[in-house]
Amino acid sequence: MISSDIIRGHLDAIILRLIIEKDRYGYEISKEIGERTKNTFEIKEATLYAVFQRLEKNEYIVSYSGQITHGRKRKYYKITEQGRAFYDEKIGEWEETKRIIDLLMEGKDEKN
Amino acid sequence: MISSDIIRGHLDAIILRLIIEKDRYGYEISKEIGERTKNTFEIKEATLYAVFQRLEKNEYIVSYSGQITHGRKRKYYKITEQGRAFYDEKIGEWEETKRIIDLLMEGKDEKN
DNA sequence: AAAAATTACATTGACAGATAGAGTAATTTA
DNA sequence: TAAATTACTCTATCTGTCAATGTAATTTTT
Numbered sequence: 001m002i003s004s005d006i007i008r009g010h011l012d013a014i015i016l017r018l019i020i021e022k023d024r025y026g027y028e029i030s031k032e033i034g035e036r037t038k039n040t041f042e043i044k045e046a047t048l049y050a051v052f053q054r055l056e057k058n059e060y061i062v063s064y065s066g067q068i069t070h071g072r073k074r075k076y077y078k079i080t081e082q083g084r085a086f087y088d089e090k091i092g093e094w095e096e097t098k099r100i101i102d103l104l105m106e107g108k109d110e111k112n
Numbered sequence: 113m114i115s116s117d118i119i120r121g122h123l124d125a126i127i128l129r130l131i132i133e134k135d136r137y138g139y140e141i142s143k144e145i146g147e148r149t150k151n152t153f154e155i156k157e158a159t160l161y162a163v164f165q166r167l168e169k170n171e172y173i174v175s176y177s178g179q180i181t182h183g184r185k186r187k188y189y190k191i192t193e194q195g196r197a198f199y200d201e202k203i204g205e206w207e208e209t210k211r212i213i214d215l216l217m218e219g220k221d222e223k224n
Numbered sequence: 225a226a227a228a229a230t231t232a233c234a235t236t237g238a239c240a241g242a243t244a245g246a247g248t249a250a251t252t253t254a
Numbered sequence: 255t256a257a258a259t260t261a262c263t264c265t266a267t268c269t270g271t272c273a274a275t276g277t278a279a280t281t282t283t284t
Contacts, residue, residue, distance in 0.1 A: 005241070006209050009117030011270085027232050033216065046272050049234060054270090072279050091244025094217060097118050098210060100153050102154050102278050104126045104145065105206060107169045116242050137282070139261050158243050161263065166241085183260025184250050218246085 004019055010045065012060075014047035015051050016083055024053065025074040037098050052077065060086050116155050123171075125192055125202035127163050131173055137186040138164065151186070164189065172198050 018029050026048055036040050055061045060083030066074035079087075119207055130141050146154050167173045174196030178186035191199075 002205065002209055002212060003121065005121030006205060006212070008120045008270060009115065009239085010213050010217070014213070017217050023233080026228095027210065037212055040208070041216075044272050045233085046235085046274085047270080050270075050272090060121065069231090071279060072233065074278085075231070087175070087201060093114065093118060095215065097114055097148070100114060101122050101206065102151050103148060104153075105122070105129050105203065120241060120270085137261080141278090156243050156265085157262085158245085159241080162242070165263095182251065184248085184262065186261070 002095055004053075007041070008088065010090075010094065011047065011051055012055060013094065014043075015048070015055065016060065016087040016090070019077050019079050020084065020087060023064060023076045023078045025076050027074075055083070058082075058086075116159075119153070120205065122202075123152050123159065123163055124167060125206065126155075127160070128172065128191065128199040128202070131191050132196065132199060135177060135190045159180050161187070167195070170194070170198075173201045193203065214224055 002092055010074060015029060018032060024032075026045075027044050030043055030045065030048055052061070052063075056077075059080055061077045062080055063075050065078045083089070126145070127141060128138055130144060136144075136214075138157075142155055142157065143159055164173070164175075168175060171192055173189045174192055175187050175189050178188045
């Protein structure tokens with residue numbers, strides 16, 4: 001299980017990625033992450049909704065009410081143009097972060 | 113420049129790595145990181161000394177006073193057995209983190 | 225039909241890591 | 255001798271994550 005400090009700062013991009021694929025709601029995202037990682041990683045609900053708030057405040061996503069199919073009413077999220085741009089930026093940052101940490105932690109050459 | 117939230121949680125291992133190579137002191141480490149990353153990443157002094165405190169408290173490193181050669185007196189750090197074990201653990205965690213984030217952020221298959 | 229499980233969203237308070245800012249102290253260079 | 259450099263330390267603050275708790279509707283089990 002991955003500790004929260006190690007994942008910190010990457011969650012925004014992870015959530016955005018899933019919302020870019022298609023409009024999604026919170027509970028769905030949390031299940032999807034569990035499935036895709038074969039439960040080696042799970043996002044806590046409190047964290048997830050904190051991420052939504054942050055992303056919506058920054059206008060990277062917008063929300064709308066969905067149908068009641070099972071249980072409580074769903075709140076769907078949709079990516080915005082700025083959200084897409086932010087995601088691209090984060091991907092770039094992640095690639096650079098990998099290079100730097102690999103370099104410092106394992107002495108890997110940049111051309112590996 | 114890499115944001116602090118993205119690097120968070122990896123700093124302990126980065127510092128340990130440098131101390132494993134040889135005994136080092138704080139200022140040296142901060143300069144070394146700048147050099148190795150060609151200044152794409154720098155560790156803030158307050159952060160560095162906070163890391164030292166944490167690592168020493170957990171007995172991953174021990175300190176001793178060095179010579180005064182330039183400027184103020186140096187405080188050297190040396191890796192311990194537990195420090196080495198912790199570093200190995202962190203390397204493993206980092207590899208797993210990369211796999212998971214790549215998988216979730218870029219839809220990469222685990223066999224890539 | 226009542227109880228339990230599942231689906232689904234939300235808030236609060238606490239914690240830990242990173243850092244700005246400020247300070248201390250010694251030596252070297254201009 | 256003033257300025258720059260080397261070197262370490264402390265305090266206060268910010269931010270992201272998460273445990274705990276609560277609400278609410280629907281579906282499944284008993």
